[in-house]
Amino acid sequence: MSALDTFPKILLDNANKLASNPAIREKDYGIWQSWTWSEVATEIRKFACGLAAKGFKRGDKLAIAGDNRPKLYWAMTAAQCIGGVPVPMYQDAIADEFAHVIENADATFAVVEDQEQVDKLLEIKDRCQLLSEIIYEDPRGMTHYYQPFISSYEGIQELGAKFDQENPDFFMEEVNKSSGGDTAILLYTSGTTGRSKGVVLTFDNVIITARNGVEREGLNSHDEALAYLPMGWVGDNLFSYAQAYVAGYCVNCPESGETVINDMREIGPTYYFAPPPVYENILTQVKIRMEDASWISQKMFDYFMGVAKKVGTDILDKKPVSFADRLLYKLGDIFLYGPLKNVLGLSRIRLAYTAGEAIGPDLFLFFRSLGINIKQLYGQTEAMVFVCIQPNGEVYPDTVGTPAKDAEVKITEEGEVIYRSPGVFHSYYKEPEKTLETKTDEGWVYTGDAGYFLENGHLKIIDRVKDVGKMNDGTMFPPKYLENKLKFFPYIKEAVAFGHQKDYVTAFVCIDMQAVGNWAERRNLAYSGYTNLAAQPPVYELILDCINQVNRDLSEDPQLCNTQINRFLLLHKELDADDGELTRTRKVRRNFIDEKYPNLINALYDGSEKIKVQAQVKFEDGRVDTIEADLKIVEAQRVNIKEAEN
């Protein structure tokens, strides 16, 4: 056999070298069922031959939809074995979105999890003329689907076993026909901007990237990962598929979406990936449960979390820490950190990643201080997940690390991040113009993200290029970066920063009704509603503290020093998607806000100390009401502001 440049070849190699190691587990019937690498290879061979027997040919596309199931992962490799291309889809997509992907990808076969997915496919079958075969994994409810083009996974495998007997050389011949430059997989972007595009990735893209990641982090065949993120997402393809093949570690499929937390605790993964909201959820759970805990537990929690906050991250980063603190931390590990991590299923974590959006520093440091090595990475589908990773020992909350092996990252004159790496995608499927827009002939990919390198060589991502403005003194002004910094405070729900073509930066701030409400109750501060609470002087002081702290942070970054917030006001109402101020995914609609509140914005810049507002509010039942309020404008402290050189 030639070099290990495709997944089928790696599979056969693993089946040889790691024959009796577990390759994949699934919790079913309440027990973890495992398959070794050699068993997996047998299963995949049968399925691949079955596909071939049904007429699936080299170059054909196989659509895949369902929760993370071993059989669906096997279907991916099976397609690759005979030269086909798997197209994993998001399992909770509606039928119409399925239709777009299947049509666009020219998928001829589909392997899906259950009746629900089959029904979706039947609904769109007329639109997707090429789709000729539907294969389901879970037979439940499938007894009266008589259509000849629907078959069960086992049925295909039986067919395959027979086919394999009749054509014993077929499988190996097909496997050896593919090489690294061939298409490995077609992944669809999430499509937040317009219709989703199919990203063509070759075996080289995927395997070299996976291998670089494995080498950098020292992953090996003893690691355990939990496959719980959607299969249609490139990250799952890397963590639950590509790297598992390359490193030979075991992937664990939870029983169902609702049992993930429990299953995670039973498995105790060593390698974990989650976007920030998942971590946030875990932290919230911990906080809620601590509130119900006994007095002594609460005291212990507070005390040892204090210790962890002080020295936990330093110990994790192997920095010098005094002997006494080390001792205290050890004690904390026995009484708090150990048991806590055990409950969360995080005891054995060696490596955890987060990516996708900015993560709050407090949240990030909470996990790190417990001794969980959580790191950020940066990349996109077009790069096969990552181009930058935080190196061990150099993990900072607000950077995304240094370029990965073989990856080059540059900043254009406009401040846009561009990169070139082995993972750079081949093309967008059937969209050559779009490919040219994104990727240059030399292989540089334009991300649309604005960012820059810090002195220590770490990349910092601040905003989308199209949103970054320029202040009058020439300083770049990334509104979302400032807003995120503000929103990391629990008291601040939303913020809108202004500064493009202005002399200084100002902001609207919306308080978090629940957090500030609780805070006010603890201080016996009476209030009658949102507008009233937001107008109270102590609340202004509370938010002023937050803003001053953001300003101090900003002053340490020479690039952003002048974007410190000068004046701000607390809005009289929450920004709301119903009022058009936010998108449905809770992103600020800047143009709309500029048009809706011109006098408020003016007041922030003309030096006035308060401004009267009259606003129409739409209630959920459709009624419209007017509220009137005087909004105070407050000046924050700014430090080390550089005067513009004229």
Place this chain on the structure above:
Amino acid sequence: MAEIEIQTAAAPAGRARQIGDIILEVEDITLTFGGLTAIDNVSFNVREHEIFSIIGPNGAGKSSMLNVINGVYHPQKGQITFNGKTRKQMKAHHSAAEGIARTFQNIALFKGMTVLDNVMTGRNKMMKSNFLTQAIYWGKGRREEMEHRRKVEDVIDFLEIQSIRKTPVGRLPYGLQKRVELARALAAEPKLLLLDEPMAGMNVEEKEDMCRFVLDINDEYGTTIILIEHDMGVVMDLSDRVVVLNYGGKITDGTPDEVCNNQAVIDAYLGVTE
């Protein structure tokens, strides 16, 4: 109960199993408690694989009828033929052994036990190994337990209660407790399943789920189901046939359509102006 007029009776569509021969024959049953006649000379039959509903106003004798069928009450008159065996009186354990399982109007689970243990009790009558081998979990007892656990896991999977497998029943919301009770009945692999108001007190979404499960059970396992339910929409949608009781007597039986249009039924539900 004014809904009865506005319901449209749709025949259950796309069922895989053909309705078979008569599996349960109820003949001239009369049940009295002292001077009170709970059931008065009622006869009907249920066919294999059928979903059969018993409806009627409060106090019509519906739950008593179920209790007669599974041997909790012993009727003074009449006889019951189940699966070819005719008897005047049945003991509850006989009926269980014959393959009749039921759920209760008021949930009757072991609140302190986990869902898994509760469902396991549904297989109690099938456990053959003696107490000792079960206690020390060895040899035959162990093999048997594993076999039963496997069957129970099938049911847990079927009713989608994996995530609460190890949760004590007392901590579950009402709708889920109802589902656990159904799971326990199903674990006994019954030929005939008696459901006493399985959807009472549920919200719309829970009701829809439960309907789906009732249909799926009938479909996948071929279980014959006798259902007592007050929600006429549910009854008319699910049932193959319906029997209507009032003051212990039978008014009529037939398909949902026939029953809906029967004047005596409408009178019983809406009252008659004299």
